[in-house]
Amino acid sequence: MKGKLTGRTEERITFNYKTNETKYYLLTEGSGYPLAEFAFSGLTKCEGTKLVVPEHMPKTADVVPPFEE
């Protein structure tokens, strides 16, 4: 809404700077690449070296800005 006397704009503008946060995943020698926060009592030794690595996956789709009424 614009003030009649001052002419100043009082519209609320929302900037969406939300970025994809970093998550930690468990890297094994196989295809599975699950969240490292899970417990893995079933993984066998034959799955080789297991390392926890940070992963930042930029999303090029399905990122919908929040809608505020």
Place this chain on the structure above:
Amino acid sequence: MGRQQRIDMIRQIAELRNSAVLCYITGDRENVNTRIAPDVTQVFYRHLEMIREHDQRQRNQIDLFLYTRGGDVLTPWRLVHLIREYTPRFGVIVPFRCYSAGTLLCLGADEIVMGKMGELGPIDPSVVNAFNPQDPNNPAARIPVNIEDVYSYLALAGEKAGIWGNDQQVKAFTLLVERIHPLALGNVHRNYLLIRSLAKKLLAMHQQPLREGRSEHIVDNLTEKLYAHNHMISRREAAEEITLNVLMPDNKLEQLIWVLYQDYAEEMALSEPFNPAEKLLGSRADFEVTSGIVESLYGLDAFIFSGVVERLDFPEAGKVNVNILKQGWRSII
């Protein structure tokens, strides 16, 4: 949609391409990803044997329909060799993301079919082993080191900072070694050489040999000249600047490729984070979630995470514990 509808689409793509089609999706669903890795080789073998037995089109061409964020860089080399055991001509169909090891796999193809949404990525992997630096935000984690970042630093030290003397170059290198373990750096260098060697060898497998210098141009562009690991390469850039052999499909094929991708994305719920706690009605529930698919007209394999989700009362009331009991490829059909 389900498998029956996908079979119809795969069959239509195969008819339009006069090829046998094999689909490989590594899921990028939040919390339960899959990646290109050696354990998929046996799954490919099962499908390729079925294709050999039932599908005459493999004698003409095999097309791999591929969606992936990447993975192990050695596996594409093995997969391309395996596929080429069954066909004289190999193509990759790229509906959407096909990054890193996926792009490497494309280099071994005679033709890359890219729809308007098709994306390739640089082949500048980040490497990680037990000697990589600890993540300051999570001491249990190791920070991957990007190969091109290391070489970019050394280039910066040599070219931009005016460090030309041997002593100062040694100093720049010593500074690097103080922050990154020598064995992690050794791993970086090994992979620097490996990725270039693999890319060139994959390009040399084409039915039509590339003219002199083109292979080097492609490899240089996909490694050090893109300057950003998350650079998304469109089909126009892939064809005109990188000079890859890209085919732009007609509208009918384009639509089929996109609808087939969307069906996989929907079936694997790629756009929704996996949260097993949502399934928890009591205090404990079993779950299974599919995070990777290999599919052809003759069979279906899925990479499945199986586990248990429990709500705990101790030590912290209401805490949800997710335990993965099993993960691996399973033949469904």
